Amino acid sequence: MGLDATIYVYSPKILTEREITRLSYEICECYGHGEFMVNNPTEQKKRPTWPAHHAFTTLESQDWGDWDFLSDEIKKNLTHGVGTMLTLHYFGRYYGVGYERGDLPKILSVLNWVRLRIHNSTVFYGGDGDCAEFTEDEGHELFNHFVFKGHRPYLEGWAHEGGESPECPMCKEQMGEYGWGPDETRFQCFGCEYRVMKKKSTGEIVPEAERLL
Numbered sequence: 001m002g003l004d005a006t007i008y009v010y011s012p013k014i015l016t017e018r019e020i021t022r023l024s025y026e027i028c029e030c031y032g033h034g035e036f037m038v039n040n041p042t043e044q045k046k047r048p049t050w051p052a053h054h055a056f057t058t059l060e061s062q063d064w065g066d067w068d069f070l071s072d073e074i075k076k077n078l079t080h081g082v083g084t085m086l087t088l089h090y091f092g093r094y095y096g097v098g099y100e101r102g103d104l105p106k107i108l109s110v111l112n113w114v115r116l117r118i119h120n121s122t123v124f125y126g127g128d129g130d131c132a133e134f135t136e137d138e139g140h141e142l143f144n145h146f147v148f149k150g151h152r153p154y155l156e157g158w159a160h161e162g163g164e165s166p167e168c169p170m171c172k173e174q175m176g177e178y179g180w181g182p183d184e185t186r187f188q189c190f191g192c193e194y195r196v197m198k199k200k201s202t203g204e205i206v207p208e209a210e211r212l213l
């Protein structure tokens, strides 16, 4: 289980279906369609219950007043039919303070793409639907957090069943747990991906290379 990144976009200009299709095409062409949840006609034929959709889809609501993360001005605009609200079906984990997991540089790049390409748009970002308006300044602040913390708070947050973690002989840093077995805990180094297995019963440490021989 994990938190997926949620991205919504408000465009003050009403976007036509054709414009939304074109935006979807362009963002998939820029980043690769694998970065977004797109259901093309072949996939739709294979799984008829999944509707065909693009990277961007229009978000509809009977009552915009219920959308807590929208500003009063945007709620008012949408209620009066001014502008278009879009979902961007980004495929990947969320990254934020307290959940340092997703690919932040890619997320920030995608959000900047949206800001540049959809004129005067407001971008909303969060994890698993829990969204908030996300400005470029907030993006810089989060990037700063990323530079100094990386994914380490998430990686180090794993349980420590295996007792004290071994030190990587190359990086001289504590290794992190990444897997378990009945009598083993697996550790890997975040700096060089060196992997070892530690036996729970004896504490013996076996490097992956020796295990694979």
Ligand SMILES: [Zn+2]
Binding pocket: 168, 169, 170, 171, 172, 189, 190, 191, 192, 193, 194
């Ligand atoms: Zn290392």
